[in-house]
Amino acid sequence: MTNQTIKEKGQAYLMNTFNRGSICMTEGNGSYLTDADGKKYLDFLAGIAVNALGHNHPKVTAAIAEQAAKLVHCSNMYWIEPQVQLAELLVTRSALDKVFFGNSGAEANEGAIKLARKYGREVHGEGCYEIITATNSFHGRTVATLTATGQKQFHKHFDPFLKGFHYVPFNDFQALVEQVSEKTCAILLEPIQGEGGVYPGDAAYLQQVRALCDEKDILLMFDEVQTGMGRTGTLFAYEAYGVEPDVMTLAKALGNGVPIGALMAKDFVASHFNPGDHGSTFGGNPLVCAAAVATIQAIEEENILANVNEMSAYFQGKLLAMQEKYSFITEVRGKGLLLGMELTMKGSDIVAKCMEKGVIINCTHDTVLRFLPPLNVTTAEIDQAVAVLDEVLGTL
Numbered sequence: 001m002t003n004q005t006i007k008e009k010g011q012a013y014l015m016n017t018f019n020r021g022s023i024c025m026t027e028g029n030g031s032y033l034t035d036a037d038g039k040k041y042l043d044f045l046a047g048i049a050v051n052a053l054g055h056n057h058p059k060v061t062a063a064i065a066e067q068a069a070k071l072v073h074c075s076n077m078y079w080i081e082p083q084v085q086l087a088e089l090l091v092t093r094s095a096l097d098k099v100f101f102g103n104s105g106a107e108a109n110e111g112a113i114k115l116a117r118k119y120g121r122e123v124h125g126e127g128c129y130e131i132i133t134a135t136n137s138f139h140g141r142t143v144a145t146l147t148a149t150g151q152k153q154f155h156k157h158f159d160p161f162l163k164g165f166h167y168v169p170f171n172d173f174q175a176l177v178e179q180v181s182e183k184t185c186a187i188l189l190e191p192i193q194g195e196g197g198v199y200p201g202d203a204a205y206l207q208q209v210r211a212l213c214d215e216k217d218i219l220l221m222f223d224e225v226q227t228g229m230g231r232t233g234t235l236f237a238y239e240a241y242g243v244e245p246d247v248m249t250l251a252k253a254l255g256n257g258v259p260i261g262a263l264m265a266k267d268f269v270a271s272h273f274n275p276g277d278h279g280s281t282f283g284g285n286p287l288v289c290a291a292a293v294a295t296i297q298a299i300e301e302e303n304i305l306a307n308v309n310e311m312s313a314y315f316q317g318k319l320l321a322m323q324e325k326y327s328f329i330t331e332v333r334g335k336g337l338l339l340g341m342e343l344t345m346k347g348s349d350i351v352a353k354c355m356e357k358g359v360i361i362n363c364t365h366d367t368v369l370r371f372l373p374p375l376n377v378t379t380a381e382i383d384q385a386v387a388v389l390d391e392v393l394g395t396l
């Protein structure tokens with residue numbers, strides 16, 4: 001089928017929840033995607049920070065094929081070898097002690113919200129269930145995670161929401177101090193706000209938040225669904241801040257494309273979950289865990305973190321040079337390969353024009369171009385993306 005026929009059928013049968021344009025992607029290889037009409041694109045969106053190793057990474061593909069031939073699913077009524085392997089890999093590489101696997105970022109955050117509420121009640125008493133999140137944050141699309149998301153645009157049409165959430169401006173410590181009370185069980189933050197427009201947390205702010213949480217025995221929970229698994233140049237973004245969270249959530253890049261999410265916690269928190277408190281039918285099944293194990297192994301074997309840091313400096317240099325050239329670029333910001341370019345105008349036309357020229361970028365929060373290339377991106381690929389972007393910006 002062609003792009004056009006697939007689109008027409010899709011419009012007939014799928015709910016209209018996404019602005020998908022007119023393109024159907026049918027194949028991927030490394031940093032490139034191919035559509036149903038055979039056109040090739042350089043992919044600087046990477047499935048929204050999911051395809052960390054690019055498309056069809058041979059080690060991940062082999063792990064999926066091998067596991068599919070062995071055992072795809074068996075339920076969490078039994079121990080699952082790839083799930084245990086994956087948990088060990090995550091625990092030994094992070095400051096957290098235990099893992100619960102779900103199927104998405106939202107599900108990981110749902111688990112974090114439940115765990116924080118149970119912890120608050122059991123440690124501080126019945127009234128301790130409130131969670132503070134940041135304005136402009138993004139934590140998912142389920143009702144609880146939408147409530148946690150501090151952006152009104154996502155809230156409209158879907159209230160009433162859950163009780164017990166408060167929002168404070170990100171990177172404003174005084175505002176947070178004023179919101180904290182004996183009812184607060186947790187503070188949930190993205191170390192770098194991704195969907196909200198690529199806003200990095202200030203190190204001093206996150207360190208102050210950590211100290212406040214220690215003083216009041218409040219849980220510090222980091223949503224690393226987008227920042228985790230090397231995206232920002234360390235395996236987890238918190239490492240670069242000198243701040244350890246008590247609870248951390250992962251998803252997007254964890255399985256390089258298979259649906260998997262993880263809720264991680266330190267032992268003193270994780271111990272509050274007992275059999276029956278939480279669960280998931282598919283969560284952590286053999287197939288997705290085998291893919292995630294292969295993903296982490298490849299990240300390490302192929303020195304992906306070093307590449308993220310090198311390519312980040314290279315790419316940022318090019319973006320900053322463009323800022324010098326075009327007065328409508330007001331800021332370049334971000335960390336690792338989670339980079340944003342703030343414009344004085346909407347970015348959607350620029351995204352569309354780049355797409356026509358075979359380069360996929362993204363725009364978030366209306367005026368911020370967001371770049372999320374695969375973490376094994378090369379300088380030649382960055383040059384290609386930059387040349388196309390420069391060409392498009394030059395016509396404005």
Ligand SMILES: *Cc1c(COP(=O)(O)O)cnc(C)c1O
Nearest residue numbers: 104105106138139140223225226
């Ligand atoms: C994408 C994202 C989520 C939601 O993940 P889903 O897998 O879409 O449920 C949650 N938090 C952050 C920070 C994200 O970027």
